[in-house]
Every structure is written in structure tokens, then in C-alpha cells.
Amino acid sequence: MKAYIISIGDELLIGQTINSNASFIGAKLSEAGIEVSKIITTADTKEDILSDFNEARKRADVIIVTGGLGPTHDDITREAICAFFETGLRRDEDVLNDIKERFARFGREVSPTNEDQCRVPECCIAIRNFNGTAPGFWIDRHDKVFAVMPGVPGEMKAMMNNFVLPNLTARFNGKLKHIARLSVLTTGIAESTLYDKLSPIDEVFRGVKVAFLPNLQGVKIRLTAEAETMEQANELVSAANQQLRLRAGRYIYGKGEEQLGLVVGNLLKERQLTLSIAESCTGGCISNLITDISGSSEYFERGVIAYSNAAKVEILQVDEDLIQEKGSVSDEVAIEMAKGIRAISGTDLGLSITGILGPKGATPTKPVGLVYIAVASHEKALSKKFNFGGTRIENKIRASQAALEMVRRFVLGISLDS
Amino acid sequence: MKAYIISIGDELLIGQTINSNASFIGAKLSEAGIEVSKIITTADTKEDILSDFNEARKRADVIIVTGGLGPTHDDITREAICAFFETGLRRDEDVLNDIKERFARFGREVSPTNEDQCRVPECCIAIRNFNGTAPGFWIDRHDKVFAVMPGVPGEMKAMMNNFVLPNLTARFNGKLKHIARLSVLTTGIAESTLYDKLSPIDEVFRGVKVAFLPNLQGVKIRLTAEAETMEQANELVSAANQQLRLRAGRYIYGKGEEQLGLVVGNLLKERQLTLSIAESCTGGCISNLITDISGSSEYFERGVIAYSNAAKVEILQVDEDLIQEKGSVSDEVAIEMAKGIRAISGTDLGLSITGILGPKGATPTKPVGLVYIAVASHEKALSKKFNFGGTRIENKIRASQAALEMVRRFVLGISLDS
Numbered sequence: 001m002k003a004y005i006i007s008i009g010d011e012l013l014i015g016q017t018i019n020s021n022a023s024f025i026g027a028k029l030s031e032a033g034i035e036v037s038k039i040i041t042t043a044d045t046k047e048d049i050l051s052d053f054n055e056a057r058k059r060a061d062v063i064i065v066t067g068g069l070g071p072t073h074d075d076i077t078r079e080a081i082c083a084f085f086e087t088g089l090r091r092d093e094d095v096l097n098d099i100k101e102r103f104a105r106f107g108r109e110v111s112p113t114n115e116d117q118c119r120v121p122e123c124c125i126a127i128r129n130f131n132g133t134a135p136g137f138w139i140d141r142h143d144k145v146f147a148v149m150p151g152v153p154g155e156m157k158a159m160m161n162n163f164v165l166p167n168l169t170a171r172f173n174g175k176l177k178h179i180a181r182l183s184v185l186t187t188g189i190a191e192s193t194l195y196d197k198l199s200p201i202d203e204v205f206r207g208v209k210v211a212f213l214p215n216l217q218g219v220k221i222r223l224t225a226e227a228e229t230m231e232q233a234n235e236l237v238s239a240a241n242q243q244l245r246l247r248a249g250r251y252i253y254g255k256g257e258e259q260l261g262l263v264v265g266n267l268l269k270e271r272q273l274t275l276s277i278a279e280s281c282t283g284g285c286i287s288n289l290i291t292d293i294s295g296s297s298e299y300f301e302r303g304v305i306a307y308s309n310a311a312k313v314e315i316l317q318v319d320e321d322l323i324q325e326k327g328s329v330s331d332e333v334a335i336e337m338a339k340g341i342r343a344i345s346g347t348d349l350g351l352s353i354t355g356i357l358g359p360k361g362a363t364p365t366k367p368v369g370l371v372y373i374a375v376a377s378h379e380k381a382l383s384k385k386f387n388f389g390g391t392r393i394e395n396k397i398r399a400s401q402a403a404l405e406m407v408r409r410f411v412l413g414i415s416l417d418s
Numbered sequence: 419m420k421a422y423i424i425s426i427g428d429e430l431l432i433g434q435t436i437n438s439n440a441s442f443i444g445a446k447l448s449e450a451g452i453e454v455s456k457i458i459t460t461a462d463t464k465e466d467i468l469s470d471f472n473e474a475r476k477r478a479d480v481i482i483v484t485g486g487l488g489p490t491h492d493d494i495t496r497e498a499i500c501a502f503f504e505t506g507l508r509r510d511e512d513v514l515n516d517i518k519e520r521f522a523r524f525g526r527e528v529s530p531t532n533e534d535q536c537r538v539p540e541c542c543i544a545i546r547n548f549n550g551t552a553p554g555f556w557i558d559r560h561d562k563v564f565a566v567m568p569g570v571p572g573e574m575k576a577m578m579n580n581f582v583l584p585n586l587t588a589r590f591n592g593k594l595k596h597i598a599r600l601s602v603l604t605t606g607i608a609e610s611t612l613y614d615k616l617s618p619i620d621e622v623f624r625g626v627k628v629a630f631l632p633n634l635q636g637v638k639i640r641l642t643a644e645a646e647t648m649e650q651a652n653e654l655v656s657a658a659n660q661q662l663r664l665r666a667g668r669y670i671y672g673k674g675e676e677q678l679g680l681v682v683g684n685l686l687k688e689r690q691l692t693l694s695i696a697e698s699c700t701g702g703c704i705s706n707l708i709t710d711i712s713g714s715s716e717y718f719e720r721g722v723i724a725y726s727n728a729a730k731v732e733i734l735q736v737d738e739d740l741i742q743e744k745g746s747v748s749d750e751v752a753i754e755m756a757k758g759i760r761a762i763s764g765t766d767l768g769l770s771i772t773g774i775l776g777p778k779g780a781t782p783t784k785p786v787g788l789v790y791i792a793v794a795s796h797e798k799a800l801s802k803k804f805n806f807g808g809t810r811i812e813n814k815i816r817a818s819q820a821a822l823e824m825v826r827r828f829v830l831g832i833s834l835d836s
Binding site (some may be wrong): 041287 | 428429430431432433435436437438439440442443444445446454455456458459460461462466488489490491493520524525526529532541549569570572593596629631640657695697700701702703704705706708709712713715718719720721722723724725726728729732733753760763776777778791811814828
């Protein structure tokens with residue numbers, strides 16, 4: 001069971017629109033046990049579309065097509081479908097009624113251009129559109145299924161969920177794969193170091209595909225297993241996850257799409273701890289991540305962006321002489337900042353960060369990328385030195401992620417050493 | 419001059435990662451006058467990759483490949499390239515030095531896995547990677563160019579801008595189309611209102627294609643003109659830009675990819691003004707945008723994230739009774755916060771924001787999306803009420819953009835009324 005996704009539209013090719021439709025469809029098909037083997041983004045020309053249809057029919061069982069179904073001159077998918085299946089158009093009364101009702105609801109006249117959208121290829125079952133006017137087409141011919149939908153995300157998603165997925169599952173019942181997937185999120189460890197810890201991959205993770213997906217937040221590890229039954233597939237992934245935790249547990253902060261800000265927030269809530277943050281170099285980025293989470297006011301009390309030394313001294317009560325002696329980017333100042341923000345806000349924990357994110361600001365002894373992060377509680381204050389080597393924005397994101405990870409480890413009592 | 423983009427990676431097919439790389443590359447190639455005729459997203463299997471390479475070489479002059487160049491077992495692009503061009507690997511000393519220097523900078527050992535990345539296909543020029551370890555490959559064979567890059571966006575973008583685009587332009591000099599493009603950035607005006615102000619488009623913008631691209635920051639207007647010479651194309655776009663400024667000038671804050679944080683920063687520098695920020699609902703987002711700009715410490719003195727009422731009273735000296743009487747989300751409190759942050763930091767301007775971003779926190783009289791923003795100088799304080807209607811994160815981004823726009827208009831003396 002293989003699928004091709006064909007996305008039609010010049011706006012996708014010239015980078016004006018990001019192809020999030022294909023991601024949505026890819027995720028849905030994968031969940032349903034259908035393997036997506038190719039996504040083709042193609043131009044609004046009949047020749048290109050027909051050539052892609054041909055290729056897809058040769059290599060896939062399911063072909064999902066989106067885009068080019070609107071009422072304007074550059075929408076040619078319907079025409080291409082008719083040419084491909086050597087069929088004409090028929091008037092679909094259900095679709096016509098849908099269009100009329102829709103326009104009546106908005107108090108608008110149905111123009112001939114709108115009405116024309118009720119004409120669908122003779123060989124298809126019309127997929128009704130309750131969020132727009134253009135219907136989709138479901139064509140089942142010679143053991144291959146074509147599902148054609150509009151490119152407007154809301155319309156496509158509704159058709160996909162309400163019609164295409166249930167019909168594909170029914171149509172290919174028994175032929176679908178049983179695939180289990182899990183994405184495990186790590187941070188504070190380089191991809192190659194992680195790889196070495198988990199090697200030899202083939203032996204450690206038997207029967208499971210392991211993929212490493214690095215980004216500025218860390219390395220995501222995707223585990224995928226295919227088996228005769230869903231239960232077996234889940235067991236394989238679960239065993240692999242255990243191996244992963246055994247070998248790299250301290251670096252794992254979450255799964256799926258979880259943000260570290262959410263993980264830390266949940267941890268603080270669970271332990272009934274409050275947090276305040278003093279940021280210098282990250283300029284509000286850490287507090288921003290913490291407050292992205294709904295309900296963060298339960299544990300986040302305040303933040304201070306002490307960009308100037310005056311702010312460090314006046315608000316955070318950092319000793320002016322200490323800044324003179326050690327420099328504002330120093331372990332000592334980071335610790336004073338963490339203690340200071342905690343003291344003035346009365347929170348359980350104080351987090352601080354000071355550093356040089358670049359590209360300017362380096363000194364002979366302090367390079368761009370040098371960052372100190374500290375966490376203070378009523379009984380202790382811990383700090384750690386980092387060296388980040390990217391652009392200003394990359395360093396900001398990496399440093400903020402590292403700071404949140406410090407809080408996670410501090411609360412859980414995991415060593416801060418990598 | 420046609421181009422294919424080939425994106426390699428199972429994570430793209432199963433919808434785990436949205437293919438924003440292809441959009442970036444598509445936009446850049448289009449700008450350079452190269453037509454993107456297809457984007458193919460393909461699996462991490464050698465057979466699939468080779469078949470796509472074959473297809474692409476038949477139909478395109480330029481083939482841009484991303485992904486699958488990392489150091490782990492599922493990265494097979496290098497192997498596929500060698501098989502396709504029937505070539506072996508050579509050690510590239512420049513690349514090896516880059517890797518060693520990179521690791522030295524971070525104080526880490528170069529493992530054999532990392533070192534192996536200096537081996538590149540014999541037929542290629544290595545594209546050096548200053549943001550990561552995997553080099554890219556530039557292969558010019560039989561009048562076709564393959565440019566192969568890592569899938570990590572930051573690494574790919576730097577290679578694209580610094581190596582691939584200039585080399586493509588030089589290599590295909592004279593064969594490229596003459597297209598002028600300008601993106602004009604507006605904010606604080608709805609797409610349909612802007613459209614009405616600029617209508618009738620065909621008459622107002624003769625010979626120029628106008629596209630409206632709305633996002634959370636505002637509406638981007640893209641002007642595109644193709645002509646016999648580059649000079650003519652530029653003239654058409656320039657005339658269109660004048661028409662745009664005539665009709666919607668006050669909403670225009672920048673062009674291209676300029677962030678409003680940069681525009682405001684430059685304005686403050688130019689006028690030698692300093693700024694401090696007191697945020698409640700946006701939780702650091704505005705300060706984060708301001709400090710994304712290198713050199714922002716010249717004009718940004720400090721920020722306070724007064725998430726709790728205690729922080730508003732203790733640090734910003736907002737009257738506790740006023741908060742009791744008017745509520746923390748009120749015009750009056752916004753103004754006191756702006757005056758307060760200005761007073762304690764001694765800056766020329768104080769910016770403040772207080773609101774309810776949702777989904778929780780609404781009251782019978784104060785709905786989700788209600789936000790007050792204020793700006794204070796030594797002579798006056800102005801405030802404005804907003805109603806945003808999106809998700810928490812959308813509201814945060816919109817409110818932060820509106821706050822920066824308030825500062826821009828305040829400094830330039832443009833009315834705050836939309």
C-alpha cells in the first residue's frame with residue numbers, strides 16, 4: 001500500500017505558500033498505515049499534471065491530489081482529471097444544492113461561475129465540501145484510488161477526515177500496515193555523541209527504524225516499527241523507547257511535539273514551585289517561551305531583562321564591584337542574578353542567564369557564544385558555562401533551551417554535567 | 419532555465435516536518451530568474467533518490483537537493499550521489515579543517531563519525547558549511563548543475579545565499595529572466611481594507627503583478643514585474659511602489675524580510691532615543707523581538723515582565739489601588755506601567771502592554787484578546803486599546819507587533835488611529 005501526494009499550484013513552487021497540506025495528508029495517511037512514498041509539487045499546467053498522474057498511477061495505490069479546483073482561469077485540475085480518465089463532466093445535484101444553500105446562507109447570488117462547480121467528472125463520486133464551493137472527486141479505477149481535493153487547508157482537512165480517510169480504510173481493509181511511531185525529544189547532547197551512545201543501532205533497536213532529527217532545540221529521535229498487528233508494532237517501539245531511556249535518559253525531556261517550556265511548566269506545577277527569571281543576553285526569550293504556555297501565571301511570577309549593568313545592580317541587587325571585577329558575563333554575576341531575582345520576587349526558584357550572543361560584544365578573554373546560566377533555590381545555587389557557536393538568533397534559541405533544561409534538571413535532581 | 423528541487427527525508431513524507439526548505443529555495447530561485455518546475459519530496463532510500471535524480475536530470479537544468487547529509491546511518495544522500503555520478507569519495511582538507519576548528523571552538527573531540535564528513539564525492543566542489551559539520555556538494559556535469567545541501571534550515575540557507583545563488587547566477591549568466599520583485603511590509607490594516615485602498619489593482623499597478631500575503635505581522639504586498647531588461651523591470655516595480663506609498667503609506671514599515679524590531683531599532687538609533695519595556699501579557703515577547711537585533715543594547719536599557727500584580731506594584735510602582743479599581747488589564751494601568759518603566763530606567767521612552775491573550779483569563783467585561791498598549795515620553799503618554807481574536811500564540815505575536823508599531827508611530831509622530 002503506497003501513496004503519492006500531488007500538490008498542484010505555482011504558489012507552492014515559487015515559495016509563496018509553504019506546503020503544509022502535504023504534511024497534514026502525509027501524517028494522516030501514515031497514521032492510517034499507508035506509506036507515503038512521494039510528494040510531488042507541480043505547476044498549474046495540464047501537461048505537467050498529466051505526466052505526474054501517469055507516474056503516480058504506475059507506482060502507487062493511492063493518489064491524493066490537492067489544489068487547482070477553484071473557479072478561476074488558473075484552476076485546471078478538473079480538466080486534467082477528465083483528460084486523464086478520458087471522461088466528460090456530469091452535473092451533480094447534491095453538490096449544486098450545497099452550493100445554493102451556501103450562497104443563500106451568506107445572502108449571495110449564485111453566479112454561473114459558481115454554479116459550474118457542480119459539474120464533476122463522470123467517473124467520480126463527488127466529495128461534498130461543507131466549507132467551500134468546490135467539490136472533491138473520489139475515483140476508484142483498476143485497483144487505484146484517486147482522491148482529488150481543493151487546496152484551501154480547511155476544506156481539504158474536512159474532506160480528508162470525513163470522507164477520504166474512512167473510505168480508504170474501508171476500501172483497503174486488511175491491506176494496511178500496522179505502524180507504530182514515537183518521537184523522543186532530547187537536548188544538551190550533540191547528534192553524533194547521541195548516535196555513539198545508541199550504537200550499534202541495528203543491535204540495540206531490533207526491528208525498529210531509528211531516525212535522528214537535529215534542530216536548535218536538540219535532537220529528536222524518531223522510532224518506527226511495522227508489524228503484523230498494531231499491538232506488536234507498539235511493543236517494538238516501546239522496547240526501543242526503553243533502550244533509549246537506558247542509554248540517554250538524562251537528555252530526554254519529552255515526546256512528540258512537546259515544547260520544553262511546557263515540560264518545565266508542568267513540572268513546576270506538579271511540584272508546586274514558582275519561578276522568576278533574570279535574563280541578560282537572551283533579552284526576554286526564556287520568559288517568552290515560559291509564557292507561551294496557557295496557565296503559566298500559576299508558576300511564573302515575574303521576569304527582569306537586565307540588559308544594562310544598571311538594571312542588574314538596581315533591580316537584581318547585583319554588587320556593582322563584582323561586575324567591575326568579574327565582568328557582567330561571568331559565573332559570579334550569573335549566580336548573583338539568580339539569587340537576586342529569587343529574592344525580590346519571593347519565588348522558589350530563580351533562573352538567570354548572562355552571555356555574549358554576538359556577532360558583536362566579544363572581548364579578548366570572552367568569545368561570542370560564551371554564556372553562563374544559573375539556578376537558585378533557598379538552599380543552593382548552581383551554574384554552568386556554555387559555548388554556543390551559531391548566529392545571534394541561533395545562540396539565543398540554544399541558550400534559552402539550555403536554560404529551561406537547567407531548570408528541569410535542577411528540579412529533578414539530575415546532574416547538570418552533560 | 420528550469421529547476422527541480424528534491425527534498426530527501428522520511429520525516430517530510432510522514433508529515434513530521436513541514437517542507438519549508440523547499441519554499442525558501444523556490445523563492446530564491448524564482449527571484450534569481452530560474453523557474454522551479456517541480457518539487458519532489460522523497461524517501462531515505464537509495465533507489466528512490468536515484469530514480470528522482472534521473473528524472474530531474476532529464477527535465478531540468480538546475481537540481482537542488484537537500485537532506486540526508488548528516489553523520490548517521492539514515493543519511494544516504496552522499497552515497498546516492500556517488501552511485502549516480504559513478505564516482506568515489508575524496509578527503510577534502512578544507513572541510514576537515516572546518517570540522518576540526520568547529521569542534522575546537524566548542525572544546526569537543528572530533529569523533530571518527532564527524533571526521534568522516536570531510537569525505538566528499540570526487541566529482542564535486544565542496545560547499546563549506548560554517549553553521550554545521552556536513553559540507554554541501556556542487557556538481558557541474560554535462561550542462562546540468564546539482565547543488566546538494568544539508569536539510570538543517572540554517573545550514574542550507576547560508577549555503578544557498580553565500581554559494582549556490584551567486585554561482586548559479588554566474589554559471590547561467592544571460593540565460594536568466596529579468597524579473598524585479600519588491601515585497602512591501604504593512605501592519606495595522608486588514609487585507610480587505612488594504613485591497614480596497616489599492617483598487618482597481620489593474621489600473622493602479624500597470625504592468626506589475628500584485629500579490630497580498632497576510633500573516634500575523636501584517637500584510638506583505640509583493641510586486642513583480644518582468645521586462646526586456648532589468649532596468650525596465652526595476653522601473654515598473656519602483657512606479658508601483660510609489661503608488662502603494664501614496665495610498666497606504668502610514669501602514670508601511672519596511673520591505674523584504676525586515677523585522678519591525680529592526681525598523682524600530684534603527685529609528686531609535688537614528689533619533690538617539692532609548693527604550694525600556696514593561697510587559698504583562700506578552701511575557702517577554704516584545705523585548706525578545708527588540709533584542710533579536712544585534713546592537714540593541716545601544717537603545718534598549720531594560721525590560722520588566724510584570725506577570726504578577728506584585729511585580730507591577732513593586733518594580734513599576736503602579737498604584738495598587740488603581741489595579742484594584744480598574745483591573746490590571748486597563749488603559750490606566752497600561753499608562754502607569756509605561757510611565758513606571760520609563761521612570762525607573764531613565765530612558766527616553768517607556769513601552770507597556772497588559773491584556774488577556776487566552777484561552778483562559780476572560781471576565782464578563784474583559785474578553786480574551788483585549789489588550790492595552792501605552793507609550794510614554796517625558797512630555798506625554800499615549801495608549802490604545804486592541805481586540806485580537808486568535809489563539810494565545812497568535813495574539814501574542816499580533817500584540818507584540820502592534821506594540822512595536824505603536825513605538826514607530828509615536829517616534830515618527832504618525833497618528834495611532836488606524
